Amino acid sequence: MGVVDTVSWYLESARRIFRIRREMNRYLDEDSDMSSFLTVDDGRLWLAGGIDVVPSTDPMWGALIQALVGAHGPAVIKPIQDVYREVGSRHGKLLKYLFSPEQQGRIFDFYSDIGYANAPYLLAGTVEDLRRIEDVGTEIRDDDELIVAPIRNASETHGVKSIGLDLTFPCCIFEPCFAQGVFEQLLDRPVYMEEKRCEGKGDDYCLYVFGLGERGRQAVKAFTSLSEEVTFPEDAARDTVSPEQVDDMLRDYVSQHPSADEMLELGSDGLELMGVPTFPFLIEAWGSIITGLMDTLGQSAIRSGHDTYRELGIRHGTAVSDCSPEEYSRLITLWEHVGYYTIDEITVDGTSVTVQELLEHLDNETAPTFSIQITDSMTARGLREHRRTTVYPACIFESAYLEGVFAARHPRDISVTEKTCQARGDNHCTWQYHVTDD
Numbered sequence: 001m002g003v004v005d006t007v008s009w010y011l012e013s014a015r016r017i018f019r020i021r022r023e024m025n026r027y028l029d030e031d032s033d034m035s036s037f038l039t040v041d042d043g044r045l046w047l048a049g050g051i052d053v054v055p056s057t058d059p060m061w062g063a064l065i066q067a068l069v070g071a072h073g074p075a076v077i078k079p080i081q082d083v084y085r086e087v088g089s090r091h092g093k094l095l096k097y098l099f100s101p102e103q104q105g106r107i108f109d110f111y112s113d114i115g116y117a118n119a120p121y122l123l124a125g126t127v128e129d130l131r132r133i134e135d136v137g138t139e140i141r142d143d144d145e146l147i148v149a150p151i152r153n154a155s156e157t158h159g160v161k162s163i164g165l166d167l168t169f170p171c172c173i174f175e176p177c178f179a180q181g182v183f184e185q186l187l188d189r190p191v192y193m194e195e196k197r198c199e200g201k202g203d204d205y206c207l208y209v210f211g212l213g214e215r216g217r218q219a220v221k222a223f224t225s226l227s228e229e230v231t232f233p234e235d236a237a238r239d240t241v242s243p244e245q246v247d248d249m250l251r252d253y254v255s256q257h258p259s260a261d262e263m264l265e266l267g268s269d270g271l272e273l274m275g276v277p278t279f280p281f282l283i284e285a286w287g288s289i290i291t292g293l294m295d296t297l298g299q300s301a302i303r304s305g306h307d308t309y310r311e312l313g314i315r316h317g318t319a320v321s322d323c324s325p326e327e328y329s330r331l332i333t334l335w336e337h338v339g340y341y342t343i344d345e346i347t348v349d350g351t352s353v354t355v356q357e358l359l360e361h362l363d364n365e366t367a368p369t370f371s372i373q374i375t376d377s378m379t380a381r382g383l384r385e386h387r388r389t390t391v392y393p394a395c396i397f398e399s400a401y402l403e404g405v406f407a408a409r410h411p412r413d414i415s416v417t418e419k420t421c422q423a424r425g426d427n428h429c430t431w432q433y434h435v436t437d438d
């Protein structure tokens with residue numbers, strides 16, 4: 001990156017932090033509700049005026065966990081947890097310097113509001129004596145050893161349940177580790193975390209136990225379960241939307257032609273895309289996952305999700321496979337509109353074509369190879385947020401998803417190779433698709 005790029009990156013970052021701070025202040029002071037807090041601008045969804053958000057459904061997060069665990073075993077959970085602890089720590093620093101202690105406690109309501117998890121209350125104290133607290137920012141005492149959080153419908157457990165995955169180990173990643181990093185900053189102590197129960201392995205709720213300081217570390221080990229019965233507010237529980245319902249909604253979408261903006265709304269359970277509860281997958285968080293995988297498992301780990309994303313593309317593509325090329329092309333542009341990628345150009349035999357023309361080529365079997373030039377894929381943007389580059393092309397999620405979408409419409413096999421990639425430092429990403437005879 002040159003000097004000019006670096007300077008403009010810092011300026012843009014400063015502007016974003018200013019916007020986020022202003023908007024977050026309004027939210028945390030309860031001057032604005034969540035719906036005024038979400039904006040669709042420039043074809044993308046923004047939180048607080050400056051946080052770039054890609055809505056990603058819970059089933060997709062579940063599928064990602066499934067793919068990673070399938071490829072690397074349960075040990076893969078730990079390095080990703082470390083990444084989220086780091087993300088939480090960064091947010092915690094911002095919270096500490098930008099917001100008052102009263103406002104800091106509300107940040108957890110914020111994540112609950114946008115649909116990450118249902119956390120009815122927190123407890124703090126010692127193993128023998130826990131009391132309910134409202135606010136981590138103001139109510140933790142020096143002699144407290146534990147913070148205990150009963151949780152239902154965390155994004156991971158909702159995700160693995162919605163794809164019917166049964167696990168034998170606790171699987172929560174984002175919520176407990178993000179909170180762990182935030183607590184470390186706000187309380188200025190090392191914080192240890194163990195998940196004592198998890199819905200992902202069949203428990204009726206998840207139980208995150210945080211130990212504060214060295215005594216807390218021992219206390220976490222000694223802690224077994226809550227003596228009280230936990231009741232969760234019913235209205236915050238998310239219904240599981242079946243894959244068939246999602247397919248129906250996709251079909252409605254491609255045939256009724258609403259704009260992408262209309263498909264996004266704030267429902268009672270947080271942000272919804274086509275009526276499906278989604279949790280906003282921050283571009284930065286996506287970059288963190290990729291970065292964490294590369295650092296702990298090597299760059300080839302990026303590829304572990306390929307088959308899962310292809311499957312997802314096939315399922316979405318199959319749901320609308322009997323639609324016209326014009327309608328089908330709306331599936332491809334839907335994901336462009338919500339911010340997964342921007343399509344610059346599609347070429348068949350060196351000739352530029354529209355999405356619709358490409359689909360007609362596929363229907364007529366007249367495009368043995370085609371290329372799609374992309375800028376600003378979610379992966380490339382996520383890595384840019386972390387100022388990281390890769391050695392190999394990295395946009396597995398986006399290119400494999402489209403591979404599945406195309407394969408669903410074509411009777412023969414389709415495979416993709418990413419030839420150039422912005423994450424590697426190229427000017428854009430180029431995904432080359434090959435149609436092969438079985």
Ligand SMILES: [Zn+2]
Pocket residue numbers: 154157170171172195197198199200206207
């Ligand atoms: Zn859990």
Ligand SMILES: [Zn+2]
Pocket residue numbers: 377380393394395418420421422423428429430
């Ligand atoms: Zn790429």
